[in-house]
Amino acid sequence: MLRQTNAASIRLVGVVGFIALFIGLALGSAAPALAQHAISPAGQIQVPMQKQELTIRGTLRDGSDPIAGVRISASAPNGFSAEATTDENGRWVIVVPGKGTYEVMLDVTTLPADKPLSEGEENPRIVEFGTSSNMGVIFKVGENTAAVGPSFGSVLAERAVAGLSFGLLLALTAVGLSLVFGTTGLTNFAHGEMVTFGAVAAFGLSAWGFPLWAALVVAVLLGGGLGWLQDWGLWKPLRHRGSALVPMMIVSIGLALAMRYVILFFFGGTTEQLPSAQSPILDVLGVSISRNTLVSLVVSLAVIVVVALLLLKTRFGKATRAVADNPALAAASGIDVDNVIRIVWVVGSMLAALGGILWAYYRPGVAFNMGQQILLMIFAGVTLGGLGTVFGALVGSVLVGLMVEISTIWLEADLKYVGALAVMILVLLFKPQGLLGRRERVG
Template sequence: MLWRAPAIALLALILGFVGLSLQALPAHAATCVPDATTGCVQGIVKTSAGDPASGVGLTLTGKGASEDTTTDENGRWSFPITQEGTYEVALDTATLPEGQFPRATDTRSVEVALFESASALFPLTDDPDAAATPTAPGSGETAGSGSGEATPGDDEATTTTKPSATNAFSWPRFWQQAASGLRMGLLLALGAVGLSLVFGTTGLSNFAHAEMLSMGGILAFLAMQLTGNIWLSGALVVVVMAAFGWVQDAVLWKPLRKRRLSLTQMMIVSIGFSIVLQNIFQFFFGANILRIDPSTPKTVTLAGITLTVQSYVAMGIALVAIIAVALVMKYTRFGRATRAVADNRPLAEASGIDVDRVIRSVWTVGVALAGLSGVLLGLVLNGIAWNTGWHYLLLLFAAVILGGIGTTFGAIVGALIIGLVIEMANIWLPGDLKHAAALLILIVVLLVRPQGLFGRKERIG
């Protein structure tokens, strides 16, 4: 068949790309991966010259726990926690490299929730006169405040942590959480658009779509090992993911459609494909968190809202991509053809539209957008793991269903609502209930409007 030669060539290209990248892959110590029952306290220790400080001892205390660890060859360390709350991280100054001293403090307090990560960084100095006075246990500086502001005079010492839901309401915190929700919504929208387009044109609920997010982030990490340029790496990932979407439809989904498999059977195939991809990712990368950008995140405060530079850049890229998709779907021939196929496939075929070509293009664009979403998520979360996409699968489906299944604009609006609800819920609810709040909103909306916000009513039976 015509698709076999390019499919084989692309597969060989991807395998070669992964092989070369794995050769350049630095060794990583086992890293904490947050999930529904685990939170992570982590950070990195570097010398005043910017080199990793390995073998430095740290101690975590709090919630009746006390754990010790040392930094790996990259200066990284992490602690898993199973109870959300406030913990104290103490730096063992006796294990610091010779001539290095803690610049601000040797003890920090962090607030961390389950399914989240909190960072505590310890900048070092080679000037003993500028060294911090040893801190008494229990009096460590807070590694993140509700507004995400760093300790004065120590701009790079901390990164923003999400405040506990037990904190009192304040308008600065409200706007901070709203900004975080907008960030989450924009990144979800990139993934939700592709999922919605595929469903609209084929009727398939693609459970493997979330793995496209993971794959995009992982490929960005590998590309950074080869190029060292984040912009070039991101562009390469989008191109490779677009090609992978094209191959997916040519090799897997179109043959299944030709064999007239039911949508239920194809959905089960997508679940199996998702599991296969997850196992491949885990086999090659284990439980490591892969940091696309190895530099220490820096925060910027605009209008009282503090986010990392990566977050602002990711939001800008996501916004531009979403606007571009909306314009294409509204004003181009491809957009009109896609809407026609989604509305009435037999009529679209009768009017001369090449339905197979439209579906192939939808897979290409949808997977490319999901890959871009994975890259941006990896930058915002300061790392990507083999199961990152799986954690967002339910939210992607919630966004698509809330906005109206099969509608591009509905997926965008639904994703923004889901993102805002998740982050805003942190103001009043514990962190482990924020996803429940978003799904509760989904249920309420569907009770009032079963077709979703932008969906059309359909007669059943």
């Protein structure tokens, strides 16, 4: 018995090491490109390639009318000084070199004669960076201060669109997690690292010289390959050994830690940007939305529709639902349960990798722990919708995304994710089966 236990332990260590090697090979392609930007010929350390930009930005309007051509400057005690001029939509952006305290001043001499700075409006304004990479500053202009600035309805519409985009992004990753839970019963804590893997792989491939579209496609395929490898080398052997769900969940926690720090070793602890991370702001039906957010919304919705059709209209979808309902009965009816679960792992991992890429554009930025940061919200969406139900994960994730973004109307931006934890606790207390889940005993 002791010999069998030792052999199983050696096999487990070998599989985790093999997965770490796979991640290293996938991420190692970024090393040459990063290295040549990291150190100058003189040996001095340089700013990493595509370093995250810190910005101070805002929109200058008199009511609903944008004001163009107004000069706004930012300065810091260390001597930094920069300025920007509002565009035709009244928007301005100043890129700053690092986090700290800045003085932002509007040049009142550049304002139109009939649009003075509102009475009592503070100018200059002191801005101090916290955890956010973008700080907003709004100057009120015009005589009628009650009408200055966007209305509550327009702010609510913008936050709702951003929340829908974020919710659909969450749904991509939550659907994969829900598929795995539905077919195997496993609560996979390493799912967040699959999100990170997709974003980091896309960054590494683009740094190596791949066109952006090719880097994104290959990163998603690599995510599917890593999902296949996990099931083949780790989860299938554990299932066949009859391992209980709690020990398997603990293994997933260990795997998450291993993957996170392998990614940290190859990628580093800095936050980097994917190509085209800074996108222009578009006006769509009177709602301001960044181009990347709009593209993320469309891509997420299209992929979710494809997955829904795959589950509802194909033999694989029927087989997946059969395995989720009763694996033994599905096997007795001729369904290859292991093959179905293997495909579920591949599809779920590809969705997580795609979600990681979209999350990198939404944040914006690629970091070694970005999957860990979003994992709580994924679990909140799955719990709210109902554990093991794919469409429940979709509904729950969209609701969590809307709540997170709309809450910023009243809460500080750094507190918006606290609501995800509150939702998960309340659902587990009062409706543990979720909105679309079945009422049953768990455990």
